[in-house]
Amino acid sequence: MxxxxxxxxxxxxxxxxxxxxxxxxxxxxxxxxLKNRKDRLLGITTIAVTIVLFYRIIQIITDSI
Missing domain, CATH: 1.20.5 (Single alpha-helices involved in coiled-coils or other helix-helix interfaces)
Structure with missing residues (x-):
């Protein structure tokens, strides 16, 4: 035990x-x-777009409740 x-x-x-x-x-x-400059720009843009997209989706869902 x-x-x-x-x-x-x-x-x-x-x-x-x-x-x-x-x-x-x-x-x-x-x-x-993030080590390469071109890839860094692409990565930051992708992350920013994803965050904005999630924010808008959550905002739309909470407005409909």
Whole structure:
């Protein structure tokens, strides 16, 4: 039974490591794109358009409620 509690105490550290690994592997290609000037402009434009699009969609949804 003590093994159960030891494993349970290790779970938060495991969860944090999994989340950090997920974000590092997700954003690593984005950081590689930001090294080149042309790709940087394309990436920033894409991110800006995505944020504006999500903002407008949420705004339309909340106005209809």
């Amino acid at each position: 003590s093994n159960f509690w030891v494993n349970l105490y290790k779970f938060p550290r495991f969860l944090i490591n999994v989340l950090i690994g997920f974000f590092l592997t997700t954003f690593q290609p984005i950081f590689k794109l």
